[in-house]
Amino acid sequence: MYPAEFDYHAPTALADALHLLQGHDGTVKVLAGGQSLLPLMKLRLADASTLVDIGRIAELRGIREDGDAVVIGATTTYRDILDSAVVGRRVPLLVDTVRQIGDMQVRSRGTIGGSLAHADPGGDLPATILAVDAQMTAAGSGGTRTIAARDFFTGMLTTSLNEGEVLTSVRLPALDQARTGSAYLKHRHPASGYAVVGVAAIVRLAADGTCQEARVGVTGAGSQAMRAGGVESALQGKALDDATLADAASHAAEGLDLLSDPYASAEFRGHLAQVLTRRALAAAVARARGGPGA
Amino acid sequence: MRQAIHVTVNGAEHGYEVEPRLLLVHFLRDVLGLTGTHIGCDTGQCGACTVLLDGRAVKSCMVLAVQADGAKISTVEGLATKGELHPIQQAFWEKHGLQCGFCTPGVMMATVCLLADNPTPTDEQIREQLEGNLCRCTGYQNIVAAVRTAGERMRASAAAPAGVPAQARAE
Ligand SMILES: Cc1cc2nc3c(=O)[nH]c(=O)nc-3n(C[C@H](O)[C@H](O)[C@H](O)COP(=O)(O)OP(=O)(O)OC[C@H]3O[C@@H](n4cnc5c(N)ncnc54)[C@H](O)[C@@H]3O)c2cc1C
Ligand code: FES
Ligand code: FES
Numbered sequence: 498m499y500p501a502e503f504d505y506h507a508p509t510a511l512a513d514a515l516h517l518l519q520g521h522d523g524t525v526k527v528l529a530g531g532q533s534l535l536p537l538m539k540l541r542l543a544d545a546s547t548l549v550d551i552g553r554i555a556e557l558r559g560i561r562e563d564g565d566a567v568v569i570g571a572t573t574t575y576r577d578i579l580d581s582a583v584v585g586r587r588v589p590l591l592v593d594t595v596r597q598i599g600d601m602q603v604r605s606r607g608t609i610g611g612s613l614a615h616a617d618p619g620g621d622l623p624a625t626i627l628a629v630d631a632q633m634t635a636a637g638s639g640g641t642r643t644i645a646a647r648d649f650f651t652g653m654l655t656t657s658l659n660e661g662e663v664l665t666s667v668r669l670p671a672l673d674q675a676r677t678g679s680a681y682l683k684h685r686h687p688a689s690g691y692a693v694v695g696v697a698a699i700v701r702l703a704a705d706g707t708c709q710e711a712r713v714g715v716t717g718a719g720s721q722a723m724r725a726g727g728v729e730s731a732l733q734g735k736a737l738d739d740a741t742l743a744d745a746a747s748h749a750a751e752g753l754d755l756l757s758d759p760y761a762s763a764e765f766r767g768h769l770a771q772v773l774t775r776r777a778l779a780a781a782v783a784r785a786r787g788g789p790g791a
Numbered sequence: 792m793r794q795a796i797h798v799t800v801n802g803a804e805h806g807y808e809v810e811p812r813l814l815l816v817h818f819l820r821d822v823l824g825l826t827g828t829h830i831g832c833d834t835g836q837c838g839a840c841t842v843l844l845d846g847r848a849v850k851s852c853m854v855l856a857v858q859a860d861g862a863k864i865s866t867v868e869g870l871a872t873k874g875e876l877h878p879i880q881q882a883f884w885e886k887h888g889l890q891c892g893f894c895t896p897g898v899m900m901a902t903v904c905l906l907a908d909n910p911t912p913t914d915e916q917i918r919e920q921l922e923g924n925l926c927r928c929t930g931y932q933n934i935v936a937a938v939r940t941a942g943e944r945m946r947a948s949a950a951a952p953a954g955v956p957a958q959a960r961a962e
Contacts, residue, residue, distance in 0.1 A: 499812055502810070502812055503811060503812060528855075531854060532853055535853045536853060539834070550858060576847060599923070600923025601901060601905065602849050602923045603835070605847040606849055606853070689836075690922070
């Protein structure tokens with residue numbers, strides 16, 4: 498199998514990529530790691546008259562610390578993230594998530610920006626990006642703008658990126674603070690490896706051990722990843738015993754437009770969301786009690 | 792429009808003009824005649840097409856040849872040196888890490904990468920890192936035993952094991 502014909506450009510400057518994305522008729526697409534786009538093009542489920550490969554633009558790749566945040570370039574691969582001591586120390590939740598994506602080969606090529614721009618309902622990163630309150634930066638012909646994670650995912654396979662816009666970087670507030678713990682748990686689809694349901698949880702404890710703040714992102718269950726607001730508010734100010742966690746987790750599927758397929762019914766997905774939320778919260782609480790960023 | 796690419800495959804340099812839609816796996820098999828890299832599923836699931844791209848295991852059915860421009864590529868044909876099996880090949884033979892052999896080139900290239908990353912993997916880590924390689928025959932038990940044996944031998948032999956592709960060693 499091979500894709501239909503297309504023109505290919507591999508600019509080394511972002512400005513050139515943006516220009517190419519404006520300057521063509523027909524379907525002009527960004528190519529990053531190709532781990533979603535190329536299989537789709539081979540199956541002729543996606544087509545492009547022109548591919549603009551952003552993989553050779555140095556400014557889009559890399560990881561840097563910026564005060565209380567870690568900024569990751571859009572074409573940084575999963576593998577680069579796993580190899581990064583900075584990410585491991587400052588945003589362990591991201592490592593926890595990326596470890597569970599696909600397989601070694603997919604992690605060699607797949608990029609953080611590609612995963613987010615693709616917005617697969619079974620993608621793992623959206624849950625984590627939502628839970629950490631990340632900020633996306635996008636560049637287009639009209640300039641640069643930032644988009645909060647909450648406003649980024651707008652539906653199945655759709656984001657608030659405009660035609661011709663390139664996601665350039667993702668800014669993740671660091672989690673290596675006192676009494677803070679996090680965890681990502683997923684139920685893997687046995688064939689594809691994607692998340693049937695995935696839950697990212699962050700818990701920050703007050704000095705007295707009660708819940709100061711909880712943030713939970715759920716992916717896979719519905720047509721788009723969402724924050725589980727009902728879970729979060731049910732934990733606020735509470736002492737975090739098992740009953741409280743279980744009670745809060747029972748809100749995990751609220752507001753989700755649950756998906757259904759031959760492997761997992763809507764009912765099963767809703768159940769998984771609750772179970773995984775309870776377990777992810779319990780793991781995050783244990784780590785929060787264990788020390789900073791544990 | 793065809794585009795010029797330059798790649799180094801198993802140490803030999805090649806320059807070709809290729810169609811942008813040519814996949815790396817077809818470039819290796821059909822243009823260079825290196826048919827050791829197999830095509831199983833063709834949809835990114837099975838790992839039969841695994842090669843090393845700048846030292847990292849990738850599925851070559853999901854990489855365009857033009858994306859590999861300038862890269863160093865290692866395929867299963869590059870494992871043996873001077874007619875001598877690479878320790879990974881030797882271990883797969885001895886431990887019966889293959890039956891029909893269709894998945895084997897991809898599994899062995901993934902093994903080169905996983906042992907370069909972690910020379911002392913546990914069986915669980917071996918299974919995790921080989922998640923992207925499907926085998927219809929062996930039941931994986933003997934594949935894990937072969938990888939474990941290869942790792943032990945490569946550690947035991949001199950600091951720089953002969954035959955590991957240079958870029959994998961540099962990783
Ligand atoms: C076998 C297999 C298993 C997988 N398992 C999982 C899994 O368990 N969990 C998971 O989350 N994912 C999984 N994936 C998907 C993988 O994570 C993809 O790498 C990812 O979804 C896309 O990233 P990419 O860099 O490859 O993007 P590409 O495939 O290059 O692009 C994807 C889409 O995003 C657009 N795009 C890419 N980058 C940008 C950008 N910077 N700005 C604007 N638009 C952009 C492209 O135009 C395209 O439409 C799997 C894939 C495979 C093949
Ligand atoms: S042929 Fe490439 S993954 Fe199966
Ligand atoms: S040995 Fe036959 S598929 Fe693995």
